[in-house]
Amino acid sequence: MSEPTALEKEAGKIVEGACASLEACPCGCNREATAGLFAEMPDEELLFDVADLFKAFSDTTRIKILFALMGGGLSVGDITAVVGCTQSAVSHQLRTLKQARLVKATRDGKNVIYALSDDHVYTMLAQGMTHVCE
Amino acid sequence: MSEPTALEKEAGKIVEGACASLEACPCGCNREATAGLFAEMPDEELLFDVADLFKAFSDTTRIKILFALMGGGLSVGDITAVVGCTQSAVSHQLRTLKQARLVKATRDGKNVIYALSDDHVYTMLAQGMTHVCE
């Protein structure tokens, strides 16, 4: 990878020194660390939800869909064309993504337009890509 | 979620306005966008790797392990105690995490100490947790 992109530079800010001393749980639950270790794991449910969130990003077809949507909203037909697999497969995966709240759907006449549901999704994707490209 | 943590505030910086106008691929490949859409998808291989990276985060046991390691390096025995499943299961998952280069292992006498391999891992985890907790 040659020049760092603007996004990578931004990403650098949040990383700096993050791992050095961990004093509180990053999820915002205010759990405290003792001797560099949390007294207890977060609730099973939270951990499950986190894993589930990542699971939504863990398939090539879904990554293709999300990547396509990084440029803006697209109809199912357009997505199908870009992704290069069955309309059915795309629709199934869109459902998965919608259930994970990574995308939102709005109807426009005969079409349904899908779009990334918020900037968090964009950020996570970008982070993943940056990590892989290094 | 009550007060935003310092980490969440930091995370905010990289998000701001990111999704509004996408002009280049966030992976740093300098791919250009036309009409809000990339002319072509990134290589199949890159997309596969991104999906694979997320896949490594997509299991509750692995999340538990990574969360435990956020506080610093731990031996397999300690991890097993914290995670609460078989030593074998933990070892298998550690292998998965090592192959995904999310953790690194160093031997210390009879023990093997595992630790997060870099701050990117920490950042991605924190991002996921923040997303879920909102």
Place this chain on the structure above:
DNA sequence: TAAACATATGAGCAACTGTTCATAAGTATA
């Protein structure tokens, strides 16, 4: 209303995943 187009859904199936059990491979100590 009928026909055409766009999207969603259910069933079935092959491939993959995560776990446990049994056991092997390293390492330190008596």
Place this chain on the structure above:
DNA sequence: TATACTTATGAACAGTTGCTCATATGTTTA
């Protein structure tokens, strides 16, 4: 070297996932 301790590995199995095919549901236009 023998023993105890720690970690890694292979086989087997149940559960899950993602795909295709066929078809249903929605929406617009003639």
